[in-house]
Amino acid sequence: MTEPPVHVVRRIETFAALKRACTKVARGAAVYSPTTREIYGIGVNGPPSPLECGRSGACEKICGKVAEHAEARALWSAYRTLGPLAAAEPVGTASGVLLGMGLQLVHVKLGDQNRIVGSRGPRCVECARLILETKIVTHVWLHELMLVPDTSPELAGSGVLVESTRWHSYTPLEFFRRSCVARGIHL
Ligand SMILES: [Zn+2]
Numbered sequence: 001m002t003e004p005p006v007h008v009v010r011r012i013e014t015f016a017a018l019k020r021a022c023t024k025v026a027r028g029a030a031v032y033s034p035t036t037r038e039i040y041g042i043g044v045n046g047p048p049s050p051l052e053c054g055r056s057g058a059c060e061k062i063c064g065k066v067a068e069h070a071e072a073r074a075l076w077s078a079y080r081t082l083g084p085l086a087a088a089e090p091v092g093t094a095s096g097v098l099l100g101m102g103l104q105l106v107h108v109k110l111g112d113q114n115r116i117v118g119s120r121g122p123r124c125v126e127c128a129r130l131i132l133e134t135k136i137v138t139h140v141w142l143h144e145l146m147l148v149p150d151t152s153p154e155l156a157g158s159g160v161l162v163e164s165t166r167w168h169s170y171t172p173l174e175f176f177r178r179s180c181v182a183r184g185i186h187l
């Protein structure tokens with residue numbers, strides 16, 4: 001697979017419009033099963049419920065310090081829905097072994113009208129740590145900004161770079177390592 005299912009991305013966008021993701025850094029995330037195509041967890045950036053983003057001025061001052069991140073909320077939401085079944089790998093229970101669901105996480109930055117836009121690469125160590133530690137998902141999808149050679153007729157071959165976006169899939173360990181490097185932490 002080179003990208004997550006479109007219906008998962010569209011659901012994040014509609015959920016963000018409904019829940020009004022924090023204005024400062026609007027991001028959304030969802031946990032889904034590539035097998036059943038079901039979405040089991042979803043979330044947007046914002047202060048923990050029942051608090052809400054104060055929008056504008058209050059948001060600028062406060063949300064950066066108190067907002068829970070979309071990835072963490074999507075993971076918690078999947079865990080509330082599935083309980084012990086929300087495991088990337090097979091898990092043992094008193095009555096036997098439940099199969100891990102091989103869930104995946106999609107994380108996107110949202111722009112105008114809560115539409116998906118490209119984001120920078122992995123850089124949140126706290127969320128990467130949670131993703132790795134909870135063992136709920138096997139992969140993390142991130143819609144990333146990148147620079148590619150301009151291929152327009154006037155500029156092809158000139159070496160001029162333009163912004164583009166692409167989906168990137170990471171294992172939780174890769175995602176954690178990349179986030180650490182982005183923050184100057186070399187493991
Ligand atoms: Zn806010």
Ligand SMILES: [Zn+2]
Pocket residue numbers: 069071124125126127128
């Ligand atoms: Zn985070």
